Amino acid sequence: MFIKKRTLIILTTLILIVNGVLIYSLYFSKPRNSLELYQAIAFADDFEQAQNLNLAGYEDNFKKEDFDYIKSEKSIANSISQMTLFAYDEKTYVITTSPGTRKLKILAVEELPKDIRDYFSE
Structure with a gap:
């Protein structure tokens, strides 16, 4: 009985470790x-x-x-910038956000000129 319980604890621990490594590699290595x-x-x-x-x-x-x-x-x-484009029917905005932070913080919002908007629409 003691051996079965110990084996179960060891298997559970190994499964937790393997799952932890998999989760880390999937979510935190990118x-x-x-x-x-x-x-x-x-x-x-x-x-x-x-x-x-x-x-x-x-x-x-x-x-x-x-x-x-x-x-x-x-x-x-x-420099390293992080930008997001919000494209609407008649306007496109570029939003510059803070690079390297856990949550995005807006640094600037600018409407794109038509020629640049067209470039990103292609």
């Missing part, structure tokens, strides 16, 4: 904001590791040349 995204790309070991950050089907939008430039010791980001 970048949550632009600062974490920059760090994930800049510190990636190779292009394939950085490609894993892409949403499936959008891999062609991030090229090796872009990765090499971001990783280059000669190119250091001057």
Whole structure:
């Protein structure tokens, strides 16, 4: 009886540990904001590791040349911004938010000019 109870405790503990590792890898290992995204790309070991950050089907939008430039010791980001576009029928707004914070804080809201709005609509 004692052995069965001990085995049950050990199995339960192992299941909790495995679940904890899986949950951590699914939810906490992905970048949550632009600062974490920059760090994930800049510190990636190779292009394939950085490609894993892409949403499936959008891999062609991030090229090796872009990765090499971001990783280059000669190119250091001057700033890291986090922006969101709100597109309506006749207007589009760009909302600049705080990078690297747990909750988004608005830094600026600007209406986009028509030519830039059209660029993002394509």
